[in-house]
Amino acid sequence: MKAAVIGLGSMGWGAAVSLLRAGIDTTGCDISEEVAARFRDAGGGFAATPAEAAKDKDVILVFVVNAQQARSVLFGKTGAVAEAELGCVFVLCPTMSPAESEKISGDLVAAGMRVIDCPVSGGAAKAESGELTLIASGANEAFEAAAPALEAISSKVFRLGETPGTGAKLKMINQHLAGIHIAAMAEALVLASKEELDLEVVYDVITQSAGNSWMFENRAPQVLKGDYAPLSAVDIFVKDLGIVTEAATNNEKPVDVPLARVALELFTQTSQAGMGREADAAVAKILAGRSDVKLP
Amino acid sequence: MKAAVIGLGSMGWGAAVSLLRAGIDTTGCDISEEVAARFRDAGGGFAATPAEAAKDKDVILVFVVNAQQARSVLFGKTGAVAEAELGCVFVLCPTMSPAESEKISGDLVAAGMRVIDCPVSGGAAKAESGELTLIASGANEAFEAAAPALEAISSKVFRLGETPGTGAKLKMINQHLAGIHIAAMAEALVLASKEELDLEVVYDVITQSAGNSWMFENRAPQVLKGDYAPLSAVDIFVKDLGIVTEAATNNEKPVDVPLARVALELFTQTSQAGMGREADAAVAKILAGRSDVKLP
Numbered sequence: 001m002k003a004a005v006i007g008l009g010s011m012g013w014g015a016a017v018s019l020l021r022a023g024i025d026t027t028g029c030d031i032s033e034e035v036a037a038r039f040r041d042a043g044g045g046f047a048a049t050p051a052e053a054a055k056d057k058d059v060i061l062v063f064v065v066n067a068q069q070a071r072s073v074l075f076g077k078t079g080a081v082a083e084a085e086l087g088c089v090f091v092l093c094p095t096m097s098p099a100e101s102e103k104i105s106g107d108l109v110a111a112g113m114r115v116i117d118c119p120v121s122g123g124a125a126k127a128e129s130g131e132l133t134l135i136a137s138g139a140n141e142a143f144e145a146a147a148p149a150l151e152a153i154s155s156k157v158f159r160l161g162e163t164p165g166t167g168a169k170l171k172m173i174n175q176h177l178a179g180i181h182i183a184a185m186a187e188a189l190v191l192a193s194k195e196e197l198d199l200e201v202v203y204d205v206i207t208q209s210a211g212n213s214w215m216f217e218n219r220a221p222q223v224l225k226g227d228y229a230p231l232s233a234v235d236i237f238v239k240d241l242g243i244v245t246e247a248a249t250n251n252e253k254p255v256d257v258p259l260a261r262v263a264l265e266l267f268t269q270t271s272q273a274g275m276g277r278e279a280d281a282a283v284a285k286i287l288a289g290r291s292d293v294k295l296p
Numbered sequence: 297m298k299a300a301v302i303g304l305g306s307m308g309w310g311a312a313v314s315l316l317r318a319g320i321d322t323t324g325c326d327i328s329e330e331v332a333a334r335f336r337d338a339g340g341g342f343a344a345t346p347a348e349a350a351k352d353k354d355v356i357l358v359f360v361v362n363a364q365q366a367r368s369v370l371f372g373k374t375g376a377v378a379e380a381e382l383g384c385v386f387v388l389c390p391t392m393s394p395a396e397s398e399k400i401s402g403d404l405v406a407a408g409m410r411v412i413d414c415p416v417s418g419g420a421a422k423a424e425s426g427e428l429t430l431i432a433s434g435a436n437e438a439f440e441a442a443a444p445a446l447e448a449i450s451s452k453v454f455r456l457g458e459t460p461g462t463g464a465k466l467k468m469i470n471q472h473l474a475g476i477h478i479a480a481m482a483e484a485l486v487l488a489s490k491e492e493l494d495l496e497v498v499y500d501v502i503t504q505s506a507g508n509s510w511m512f513e514n515r516a517p518q519v520l521k522g523d524y525a526p527l528s529a530v531d532i533f534v535k536d537l538g539i540v541t542e543a544a545t546n547n548e549k550p551v552d553v554p555l556a557r558v559a560l561e562l563f564t565q566t567s568q569a570g571m572g573r574e575a576d577a578a579v580a581k582i583l584a585g586r587s588d589v590k591l592p
Contacts, residue, residue: 169491177507184476195465211473213509255587262554291551
């Protein structure tokens, strides 16, 4: 099997080195020359453009950030589709709106390609260790053809049927909850600070109580340490909660998502305050500032 | 040791039978005669008033619903304090605002009693099996004197120092998160329904992903089954999120809690629609109705 990974950011990098580790001949493609050099040092091939990366590949994993970038690396002037073999399997990993995912998948199929709608979950560390969770939908034969690559990058694959867009829909639901839970964690810790509770004790009690969430457990330590080096950035949730509120309202009969709207507003304000590239838990700093609370 | 339990609702009942099971001589007190008969059948004593229940007891556990009821069963005409021995340990289990908890604790100490500020977590089933989590603060000697009773009703005791009110503060933070997470679960499942996702699949994926919360895992099944028989009722979160927003705003420099405000509004609307005594997950029905979504 020959694979290409387009977009070697934290998630794509992890997937690409996991493919190499599984013995799969892998070509990377990224706009950064420094990343190119690093991937060659790791034993991979490197292509200057998506089109070049796509030549003679069985599977192409797309790890850019959003739908616009995905469309560009697939269908742009030096896009992958221009040089990909007919029947090549495209694995679409960005978090996109269900509508965009369906549209791009449809265009790939029209160009003679096979597609897996494949948003991922797990973060950079799990990507690097080949233990991502894949929330995937697509034709069975596409899954079969891509199986060794999917196995190399993941520890868990949710197969959600044959319709592209279903993976994107479920990822959107996950991000809805994840985003609200991060903002709720921030709000709770700011209130706890104001009440002069010891935040380490709060963490200890909450993580063993009914108020716990995956995100509280994972992100509260960043607030407690005052360390906002990004694992996942504020701007990711500006994007992903934007997808949620747009999908909810962009409907003949809109869905009311008041919590998602408030959380999106908080992440947007955090980004506008210049913290868009900090860790998503930095949303706590906006709430703290507004409430005259000093966090660690 | 001789104990009394005032208020034999689902939580108080569970605590009272756990005390009996541990071999502690326990008297119950409740306004319902049917509950009185049931507790006698279970091997307990029964008193018609809190004052009568308080006679010759070492420990008195208060399991009424809110601060107003607590004040009434303690200091009212037939309240427990009238007949309690000096030095008797009062274990205050209702979820109250930190300010109310501090006030009631202070009044008990002024009357010569000892106090543990002791909100609980875990639900009716854990109460019945003697496995509550206690989020407690109070004087060390009060903990020592009440130890056999606390051990009988709980599997985990968080000791949060000697100051009454600290337990109430931490419980408030827990309820802040728990309430928002239930409302977020409801919002997510309504959006998922609109997107025509299979809710059983959504449950399976989310509970294994970063969008998970204790409340999602525990409450989403009620929505999936369409069964809103109360384990914990909507009105509990109307009360508890009311405590949160009041504590947040009732401050010289108020704390901004926009997510708690939205969640409180959703629970309040659910209650006003006549579902206050249904399970808290019924908040999903309000959102579904508003968004023209049919839930199971």
